[in-house]
Structures are given as structure tokens and as C-alpha cells.
Amino acid sequence: MGELFEAISLPSLLRSSIYHPSTSGGVYMKSQSNRRSFIARSGAVAASAGVIAASAKSYGRVLGANDRLGVGVIGAGVIGRAHFGVINNLKEKNNLLPVAVSDCWKTRADQGKEMIGAESSYSNYKELLDRKEVDYVVVATPEHWHWTMTIDAMDAGKAVYCEKPLTHTIPEALAVLKKQKETKRPLQVGVQAMSDDSYITARDAIRKGVIGKVIQAQIEYVRRYDSKKGPWRVPDEVEKYQSKPADLDWKAWLGSAPQIDWNPNHYFEWRCYSAYSGGICTDLFIHRITRIMKACDLLYPRRVVGMGGIWQWPDGRDLPDNIEMICEYPRGMTVYVLGTMSNRVGIDHLIRGYRGTLKFTKEGWVAEDKDGKILAEHKKTGGEDQNLHHTNLHNHIRNGETLNCPPELGLAGVVAVNMANESWRSSKVMGWDSKNQKMVPADTLSLSHEPEEVTELPS
Incomplete structure (x- = not known):
């Protein structure tokens, strides 16, 4: 598989017969921000019988004061808020500095900022990636955005904790792993049972x-x-937001999914629709x-x-x-x-x-x-x-502890x-x-x- 990653270009991955633009989210948008130099020595990539191993070697790096890790969170919905709780739990114990929260619904981003005591909130996640104080990024968005945001974060020099699944589609996951091998950025997939x-x-x-x-x-x-709701239905939220909130960037939320008019069912219940989820x-x-x-x-x-x-x-x-x-x-x-x-x-x-x-x-x-x-x-x-x-990722960044759910496992x-x-x-x-x-x-x-x-x- 190692040779294959060298042979397959990103465009060819996306032309694959299993890539369906109508049901796959996000487009490849390489971040223009300068790559951070916080990693002083990269981890070695072990390969065995076609399986590229996650490196257990140290990603020696320059951290903030007192070995502090600056964290940014992309996505301030239900899953994002679960991560806010984790960050608050570990803020002192693991020496974390909440730097910024991003969400295409600015009200949610602002709420997230207050919940974790972050310095800033943004509606455009690339502004978060531009922050030099951010050492690692949590991607907690709908599935169709995972790959784009993870790739952009690694291009910006950040370590990444990406919620499961790693990506929406197989070609996207291959592209993410290829990028991780190129950048050597730490990437933990959020299957926490690992x-x-x-x-x-x-x-x-x-x-x-x-x-x-x-x-x-x-x-x-x-x-x-519930017999009247079904998996992931939230009728109260849908009823409340029949009109799109003024500060919610719907086009940004859709990404490269089919461009449709505001639909609260799709926004709040995205796991029910193949354009955004499996x-x-x-x-x-x-x-x-x-x-x-x-x-x-x-x-x-x-x-x-x-x-x-x-x-x-x-x-x-x-x-x-x-x-x-x-x-x-x-x-x-x-x-x-x-x-x-x-x-x-x-x-x-x-x-x-x-x-x-x-x-x-x-x-x-x-x-x-x-x-x-x-x-x-x-x-x-x-x-x-x-x-x-999260602590496993922190220890990996600081001292090379083996990741419990590396991108190879996420891809599989x-x-x-x-x-x-x-x-x-x-x-x-x-x-x-x-x-x-x-x-x-x-x-x-x-x-x-x-x-x-x-x-x-x-x-």
C-alpha cells in the first residue's frame, strides 16, 4: 500500500468509480496559511506487508509556555459540545489552552467560545487554522467535511483529532492518509473505545x-x-428553525454536497441523508x-x-x-x-x-x-x-506514545x-x-x- 500512495494522485482518487459528488461532502481546498514549524523532528513511518504503521517515535516539537497545548475546535454542535466537556475536564490536568472555536453558525461558535473559555470564535474554520497558538484541532463536524478540514489542518501544521468516521467516503480516507504521510502530522481518529x-x-x-x-x-x-421520531430525528429543533438563522452560513455548511435551499431537516438531522453521512x-x-x-x-x-x-x-x-x-x-x-x-x-x-x-x-x-x-x-x-x-493524543504529541486509533485503522x-x-x-x-x-x-x-x-x- 505504501507504493500505491506514491502512485495515486489526489485527482485520480477523486475520479474513482466510487466517488459520488452527489453524496460526498467537501472539496479539496488546500490551506493557504503557512505551515507551522512546531514539529522539530518527524516520526518515522513503519511499513509492513503493505500496511503503513503509525509512528510511535516522538514528534519532538516546540510547545507553548510550560509545555502547553493550544487547542481549536471546528464544529460546535452536539458532538462538538461533547468535546468542550472533555477540554474543560483536561484543561488543567493536561495543560491545555483553548484558543478558538469555529462553526458556520456564528451563534454556536460564540457559545462554544464561552463554554471552554477560548480566546476567539470564527464562522470560517480557516481563520482558526491561521492561529499560530493552535497546536491541535478537533474536527467535530458532519462527516462530509471531515476530510477537507483534516487535510487543511495538517497542511497548516496542526495535529488533528478527527471524529469518527475518518471520512465520508473511501477515496477521501485514502487522501487523508496520503496527506498524513506527507506532512507527518499526528492524527487520532475518534473511535474512543480504542x-x-x-x-x-x-x-x-x-x-x-x-x-x-x-x-x-x-x-x-x-x-x-421513539416510534414517532426515529433515529436522529429532532422535530423540536426543526420546527423552531423553519427559517434559517441569519448568522448561519448555509452554503458553507453544504460544502460540495448538493446545493439546496435551507432545509432544517438536513441541517439538524444530517445523519439521515447520504449527502452528508453513511x-x-x-x-x-x-x-x-x-x-x-x-x-x-x-x-x-x-x-x-x-x-x-x-x-x-x-x-x-x-x-x-x-x-x-x-x-x-x-x-x-x-x-x-x-x-x-x-x-x-x-x-x-x-x-x-x-x-x-x-x-x-x-x-x-x-x-x-x-x-x-x-x-x-x-x-x-x-x-x-x-x-x-484525547489524553492519548496529547501524550503522542509530547512524548511519542502510540496512538490508539491511527489513520490506518480509521481508513480500514x-x-x-x-x-x-x-x-x-x-x-x-x-x-x-x-x-x-x-x-x-x-x-x-x-x-x-x-x-x-x-x-x-x-x-
Whole structure:
């Protein structure tokens, strides 16, 4: 894959057959601001069997007074406000300086500034990127803007914490990873459960053969929404803002998504529409599939099926309100991601091997053989906690601590969930064209049914 990144130019990525301007957000807009020189020595990029590893070497850098980290937040909506809470929690402990908040709705940007005690607020995120005091940027916007803002931030010399998913589409994720390799900027993907050590310790146990040859994994994400609202509907907000707020830049919010008149449903309920989001798969399942990928040394799936529909809330959304996905991986295993937004009854999160089964619990995990004998167990430290995930990025910037969710893992997750969505949309099994780094109908490829040698992901 390392050679491929050198060979594929950004324009060719965007001309890919899986890039749909009608459903992909953001355009490539290289920041004109001067690149910061806060990194004095870059981290080495490790490559192994086509997998580019996130560097664990120090990004030695010049920080503010007393090793302070200046932070800027792009996006002051619901997710952005969750990050405001994290910043306030860690402000003193991790020596953070809130510098600026940006949102295309200036009222929200101003509110965010007050919430974290930042110095400035902007409606144009590039003004935030121009601030020399900003060392790292949190991207907490709708999915269709992730790649543009992340690339611009890295071009401006900033480290980035990008909310999940890394990007809206596969070509965008490839472009982000390519840019990260060019700039050497630290990039943490916001799948915060990766800061729960259950998954990396499970991986170590699996590598040691504790449960034997791994064959299958299952995991779920279940919710039960109100019968009148459905997933992500907020009727009170929609009703309140039938007219666009005067200080909300609607054109900026749309980016390169289809240019439509003000629509409060699209603004407040963007996860229901494919122009801005991948819905359940990219917003929820990304949390689950990433856990299994890390535990089982998985990167790109061989085949993916997505099954579901708009079954309970036919309310104008164009993404399924119930969906499930099945991924077949080259190592010779299948991953089931089961879910519903209509029923909260869950299933066990577990990995099945020939010798035993590893089951994740609230306390960590336990591996048992077929007779229930405990083969190994782990009491976790950490958890699905944004405070820990931000702290991991802070430690990476300061002393080279290994990132818990580097962009390589973020890209692999984007590939899996986008293949599931495309399978649902097209009613076809999707295959991964590893040579050309894109998804295509599986029946157009000569895909093996035999297991391949496992390539261990970098620590």
C-alpha cells in the first residue's frame, strides 16, 4: 500500500468509480496559511506487508509556555459540545489552552467560545487554522467535511483529532492518509473505545494462540428510538428553525454536497441523508467493527454484505433505519455486525476460535474452551472514554506514545462500513479491489475462498 500512495494522485482518487459528488461532502481546498514549524523532528513511518504503521517515535516539537497545548475546535454542535466537556475536564490536568472555536453558525461558535473559555470564535474554520497558538484541532463536524478540514489542518501544521468516521467516503480516507504521510502530522481518529485496552490485549492473546485459529466474530449496536421520531430525528429543533438563522452560513455548511435551499431537516438531522453521512454504518457500526479489526489483526475485508432497509420510519430519510453487515476477511474469518434501532436486546460481543471463545464483558474479557474452562482473562484499564482518547493524543504529541486509533485503522473502518452501505444500496455483494484500492461488485473480481497469511497490524 505504501507504493500505491506514491502512485495515486489526489485527482485520480477523486475520479474513482466510487466517488459520488452527489453524496460526498467537501472539496479539496488546500490551506493557504503557512505551515507551522512546531514539529522539530518527524516520526518515522513503519511499513509492513503493505500496511503503513503509525509512528510511535516522538514528534519532538516546540510547545507553548510550560509545555502547553493550544487547542481549536471546528464544529460546535452536539458532538462538538461533547468535546468542550472533555477540554474543560483536561484543561488543567493536561495543560491545555483553548484558543478558538469555529462553526458556520456564528451563534454556536460564540457559545462554544464561552463554554471552554477560548480566546476567539470564527464562522470560517480557516481563520482558526491561521492561529499560530493552535497546536491541535478537533474536527467535530458532519462527516462530509471531515476530510477537507483534516487535510487543511495538517497542511497548516496542526495535529488533528478527527471524529469518527475518518471520512465520508473511501477515496477521501485514502487522501487523508496520503496527506498524513506527507506532512507527518499526528492524527487520532475518534473511535474512543480504542482507548480501552481490552482490544489490544485480546489481540495479544489471539496472536499467542489462546483460542486457536480464529474463525468468526460477532458484535452489535442496538438502540430503540421513539416510534414517532426515529433515529436522529429532532422535530423540536426543526420546527423552531423553519427559517434559517441569519448568522448561519448555509452554503458553507453544504460544502460540495448538493446545493439546496435551507432545509432544517438536513441541517439538524444530517445523519439521515447520504449527502452528508453513511448513517448507522458510519456513525455507529464504525465503533464496533474497529474493535474487532484491532483485536483480530484485520485491515481490509475481502467481501461485504449490507442488509436492511427503511423499515420502521419511512419519513424521508434515504439511509436505512435498520441495517446489519457481514464482512469476510482474507485471514479466513467472518465478522457479523448486528444491529437494530427498534429493539435494545443485545447479543454477546465475542470472537470464536477453534480452541475457545473470547467474550468481551464490562470488566474486560474472558476466554474459555468448549467446556467452559477459563483459558485466559483480562481486567481492563481505560474504557470508551473521550478523555482518555484525547489524553492519548496529547501524550503522542509530547512524548511519542502510540496512538490508539491511527489513520490506518480509521481508513480500514471506512472501507468496511462504506462497502456495507454500497451493498445495501446496490443489492450486491461488494468486493475489495486491493490492487486499485476501491470497492467493486464482488462478482467482477477473482476473489479467493482460501485463507491468506495473517499480517499482524503494528502496535
